[in-house]
Amino acid sequence: MSTLSSSSQTSASSHEDRLRAGTQISTSSEARKFLDDHDVFIFDLDGCLYDGNITFDGVGSLLKRLYDEHKDVWCFTNNSSKTRQQYVDKVTKMYPEVDGLFKEDRVLCSAYLTGLRLEQLGITRVYVLGTQNLVRELESRGITVVGGGEADSGKAMDAESLREINVDPTIQAVISGFDVQINYYKLAYSSLCLQLIPGCKFIATNPDAQIPVAKGALMAPGNLCIVRALATASGREPDCFIAKPEPFAMQAAIRKAHPDTPSSRMVMVGDRIDTDIHFGLNSGIQSLLVCSGVTSEERAIAASSGQEDRKDPCVWDYWCVDLSTMEHLLEQQDN
Amino acid sequence: MSTLSSSSQTSASSHEDRLRAGTQISTSSEARKFLDDHDVFIFDLDGCLYDGNITFDGVGSLLKRLYDEHKDVWCFTNNSSKTRQQYVDKVTKMYPEVDGLFKEDRVLCSAYLTGLRLEQLGITRVYVLGTQNLVRELESRGITVVGGGEADSGKAMDAESLREINVDPTIQAVISGFDVQINYYKLAYSSLCLQLIPGCKFIATNPDAQIPVAKGALMAPGNLCIVRALATASGREPDCFIAKPEPFAMQAAIRKAHPDTPSSRMVMVGDRIDTDIHFGLNSGIQSLLVCSGVTSEERAIAASSGQEDRKDPCVWDYWCVDLSTMEHLLEQQDN
Numbered sequence: 001m002s003t004l005s006s007s008s009q010t011s012a013s014s015h016e017d018r019l020r021a022g023t024q025i026s027t028s029s030e031a032r033k034f035l036d037d038h039d040v041f042i043f044d045l046d047g048c049l050y051d052g053n054i055t056f057d058g059v060g061s062l063l064k065r066l067y068d069e070h071k072d073v074w075c076f077t078n079n080s081s082k083t084r085q086q087y088v089d090k091v092t093k094m095y096p097e098v099d100g101l102f103k104e105d106r107v108l109c110s111a112y113l114t115g116l117r118l119e120q121l122g123i124t125r126v127y128v129l130g131t132q133n134l135v136r137e138l139e140s141r142g143i144t145v146v147g148g149g150e151a152d153s154g155k156a157m158d159a160e161s162l163r164e165i166n167v168d169p170t171i172q173a174v175i176s177g178f179d180v181q182i183n184y185y186k187l188a189y190s191s192l193c194l195q196l197i198p199g200c201k202f203i204a205t206n207p208d209a210q211i212p213v214a215k216g217a218l219m220a221p222g223n224l225c226i227v228r229a230l231a232t233a234s235g236r237e238p239d240c241f242i243a244k245p246e247p248f249a250m251q252a253a254i255r256k257a258h259p260d261t262p263s264s265r266m267v268m269v270g271d272r273i274d275t276d277i278h279f280g281l282n283s284g285i286q287s288l289l290v291c292s293g294v295t296s297e298e299r300a301i302a303a304s305s306g307q308e309d310r311k312d313p314c315v316w317d318y319w320c321v322d323l324s325t326m327e328h329l330l331e332q333q334d335n
Numbered sequence: 336m337s338t339l340s341s342s343s344q345t346s347a348s349s350h351e352d353r354l355r356a357g358t359q360i361s362t363s364s365e366a367r368k369f370l371d372d373h374d375v376f377i378f379d380l381d382g383c384l385y386d387g388n389i390t391f392d393g394v395g396s397l398l399k400r401l402y403d404e405h406k407d408v409w410c411f412t413n414n415s416s417k418t419r420q421q422y423v424d425k426v427t428k429m430y431p432e433v434d435g436l437f438k439e440d441r442v443l444c445s446a447y448l449t450g451l452r453l454e455q456l457g458i459t460r461v462y463v464l465g466t467q468n469l470v471r472e473l474e475s476r477g478i479t480v481v482g483g484g485e486a487d488s489g490k491a492m493d494a495e496s497l498r499e500i501n502v503d504p505t506i507q508a509v510i511s512g513f514d515v516q517i518n519y520y521k522l523a524y525s526s527l528c529l530q531l532i533p534g535c536k537f538i539a540t541n542p543d544a545q546i547p548v549a550k551g552a553l554m555a556p557g558n559l560c561i562v563r564a565l566a567t568a569s570g571r572e573p574d575c576f577i578a579k580p581e582p583f584a585m586q587a588a589i590r591k592a593h594p595d596t597p598s599s600r601m602v603m604v605g606d607r608i609d610t611d612i613h614f615g616l617n618s619g620i621q622s623l624l625v626c627s628g629v630t631s632e633e634r635a636i637a638a639s640s641g642q643e644d645r646k647d648p649c650v651w652d653y654w655c656v657d658l659s660t661m662e663h664l665l666e667q668q669d670n
Contacts, residue, residue: 180519
């Protein structure tokens with residue numbers, strides 16, 4: 001167990017006890033110890049490994065270093081708009097060092113996880129609010145998709161045409177994923193499924209309220225906006241959320257690959273408290289906050305110095321400025 | 336004060352005391368007394384005076400009767416998708432008996448009321464999520480509208496184009512009205528206005544979660560769905576809702592026409608508990624529930640017999656099956 005993090009020493013105690021900010025990693029020996037203390041590294045993508053299409057200096061070397069040291073490297077994004085292979089392609093294009101090392105079976109995205117969950121539930125026919133890539137991930141598991149992608153996009157509505165909607169009674173679940181082609185027809189159709197089809201499930205791929213754009217300067221509407229609209233329209237709350245901070249990915253994928261690895265040797269690395277850090281907490285594993293995305297360094301420093309934030313208590317075990325800093329510290333250690 | 340309604344006798348006491356169902360109007364003498372006891376009648380439209388484009392038998396005669404007896408007749412709808420004149424045209428086309436009697440200055444719709452409220456607040460430039468008719472009502476009061484109607488409809492989005500949004504910093508409020516042309520661009524633009532423009536207000540025309548379609552058999556998404564999506568995207572709750580059950584219309588219009596009429600002689604007539612009946616309660620006036628729309632007769636009977644409904648306690652002073660029944664009872668009295 002790390003001696004860097006005071007909070008990690010209380011990991012067996014209640015969540016309440018862990019509501020404090022962990023220790024900053026700011027020296028080479030701290031960085032080295034952090035690597036030595038963990039075997040499984042789960043990285044968030046946007047804001048952690050890169051910013052949109054902008055690479056971060058040193059991140060490729062850091063990832064390569066982890067592979068060289070036989071660490072198990074995963075990526076986990078709440079974004080449901082790409083397939084797993086598309087993330088592999090994106091990361092290896094940005095960081096050629098990991099080409100051939102980083103593979104599809106180590107990518108966790110909400111589209112993939114939603115397919116897993118539907119399989120568990122025995123659901124084979126769904127209505128989708130989401131992108132064509134979400135549709136592809138679901139179809140690749142043998143699930144029949146109504147709606148989704150371009151289907152039903154561009155349909156405007158008036159009160160009269162609402163009377164003509166007949167929902168497909170064989171739909172077993174409505175899936176709310178991030179959908180930039182959201183429109184009134186899709187909201188109306190899916191809320192009618194939830195109201196009229198007995199047993200129809202309401203499944204949300206992820207609970208992200210906002211999406212950072214342009215290095216966090218703009219916050220665009222995330223999937224939770226659509227989920228809230230649909231919950232209001234149908235009078236029903238979602239039956240479940242799939243992605244971070246829900247621990248489903250841990251049970252369904254990571255723990256399967258690591259039945260015997262102690263939780264204290266697994267770490268979730270990310271820039272968002274509400275998703276990444278809480279996933280670590282909910283999964284009972286360690287967490288490292290990086291300040292290259294949504295959460296600012298000022299915020300981490302304030303938390304470390306004991307300033308309370310009642311709305312969003314601080315729960316990470318470790319934090320560092322960003323992964324570039326982490327790699328530079330490790331390089332100093334090398335020399 | 337009416338002797339028909341047990342609850343009206345406690346009108347001076349707290350709201351808690353009034354959480355019970357009022358008396359049914361089922362005899363000619365009860366109907367006659369109800370008319371005699373009130374001077375100002377405020378009718379909800381859809382589900383009360385008509386169902387979509389279907390007229391209700393006797394409603395024209397009832398309205399004509401009220402005019403003949405020198406009652407003041409208002410209509411009040413939460414729908415923001417038509418102008419006041421359009422409602423006058425619709426009602427007089429359905430019920431030619433009131434042609435020339437029912438006039439624009441007695442129509443309260445959320446589009447009109449929103450204009451009034453903006454005028455009060457000194458707001459002259461807004462971004463609108465809503466129909467072209469809402470835009471017209473606002474423009475008729477000298478308000479400059481960005482967005483609204485066909486503007487920005489049909490715009491799909493990707494993450495990259497989000498970076499190119501520049502909000503107009505002179506927008507003073509975002510208005511969320513019912514918008515069947517809702518899309519991701521509009522949600523993103525309006526949520527950025529709320530996040531980035533200092534002092535920008537968030538105003539919702541009405542809090543209707545669902546809209547009944549096809550005699551209440553289908554419930555379609557109402558304005559509150561858009562409001563909840565926008566609140567989630569912006570991290571802000573609305574500064575205000577304008578229409579029923581908010582008492583704004585009472586202060587801004589009805590009370591102005593009736594500075595000296597006792598509240599006990601004014602009555603809100605409608606089919607929805609959450610909007611119509613609560614408007615009566617919030618405005619301190621009487622209320623009559625009709626069972627020709629969202630609320631069923633079974634519900635009213637159950638409430639009258641004392642069956643509790645914790646989620647939506649019963650608060651009406653009177654109820655009757657529908658306005659056709661009311662008119663038929665009055666006709667029996669005539670003969």
